[in-house]
Amino acid sequence: MTLSRATVDEPIVGLTNLLGLDEAGMVGFVESLGQKRFRARQLLKWLYHNDVRQFDDMTDLSKAFRASLREKAEVRLPTVEHAHISTDGTCKWLFKVDGANAVETVFIPTDDRGTLCVSSQVGCALDCSFCATARQGFNRNLSTAEIVAQVYLAAELLRTEAYQQVGFRRITNIVMMGMGEPLANFRNLVPALNLMLDDNAWGLSKRRVTVSTSGIVPAIDRLRESVDCSLAVSLHAPDDDLRNELVPINRKYPIKDLMDACQRYVSRDHKTHIMFEYVMLAGVNDKPEHARALAKLVKSVPCKVNMIPFNPFPGSGYTVSSEDTINRFWDVLNRHRIRALKRRTRGDDIDAACGQLAGDVTDKSRRAAKFVEPRYGETRP
Ligand code: SAH
Secondary structure, three states: OHHHHHHHHOOOOOOEHHHHHHHHHHHHHHHHHHOOOHHHHHHHHHHHOOOOOOOHOOOOOOOHHHHHHHEEHHHHHHEEEEEEEEEOEEEEEEEEEEEEEEEEEEEOOOOOOOEEOOOOOEEEOOOOOOOOHHHHHHHEEEEHHHHHHHHHHHHHHOOOHHHHHHHOOOEEEEEOOOOHHHHHHHHHHHHHHHHOOOOOOOOHHHEEEEEEEEHHHHHHHHHHOOOOOOOOOOOOOHHHHHHHHHHHHOOOOOOOHHHHHHHHHHOOOOOOOEEEEEEEEOOOOOOOOHHHHHHHHHOOEEEEEEEEEOOOOOOOOOOOOOOHHHHHHHHHHHOOOOOOOOOOOOHHHHHHOOOOOOOHHHHHHHOOOOOOOOOOOOOOO
């Protein structure tokens, strides 16, 4: 029997979705079925090394064990509500996680790497002034299985022929930069990160797994104590007045506290650095004096600054800084010996760019639309 339940919308009551279990969780689960703990590692390898999610194909498990898995467990993936491939190869999916909720997952390929941008919540409560997801409000946290399943399903889809033209199709990097604030969903996030990092599962290096946060200071400390992964911090402003306006969580955790937490985060590993994200908003945070203040602020923390062009959406009230302004900002940082990257927008023809992920979700009329076959752009860069 195959796991035909794997793509149903609603959980089958009483079945454990194995995608929600990291190694420790899997050990507990197999032991609850009367199995030895090494079975957990076997299961993980079938799922994540061999990409097999049908219990009957897991040939080194006994028939009795497979029967009890069928009875107690499932490997449930979300359904694909919408799939789109950009002219630059960026893939955007709308994954339906239950009858009422969907999240976006984006794959960004280059010549030698594939970055998957994963959502942690349906909507977001943090209300950053320039972010489209914020407009949607907060619906709910994703479960561990729903976070992990985005990676699992994206990888599975990318292996299919429909995605041949994407070019690079392997997931080499994962960034928790989709919808939601990952550190506000800490409990479900950690086992998902464990699976991304665990050699028995995806086994990505800690430099290739990045949590992006708007700056929930106590959770940054908890993350440092719980998981060894990379950290990106959405800074966006060099002083509290401006940051209070752009990233309201700053009123609770002001810049000084945030910087101290960043300092503590990097102190455990001298080779690590923080990625500070800085969205370029015309006339708001993009003046040379902002760049100077930013350089002064971050210079004591090993870091890179990632300058993200603002991706406009209707009613945002902001526009993106001009190329000249972005270049000038970069020059100032560079003069102060701060490493800074001018990020290109990817997938903007399909609204897959940062902060636009909620576009289709909020628009309920479009959301009701059926599954759209992947569409390929005419040209590739
Ligand atoms: N909540 C987390 C992760 C999700 S957002 C965080 O705040 O870090 C991922 C990144 O996209 C963040 O740096 C966020 O500030 C940025 N972003 C949000 N809306 C954007 C927009 N319209 N244009 C450019 N970047 C945006």
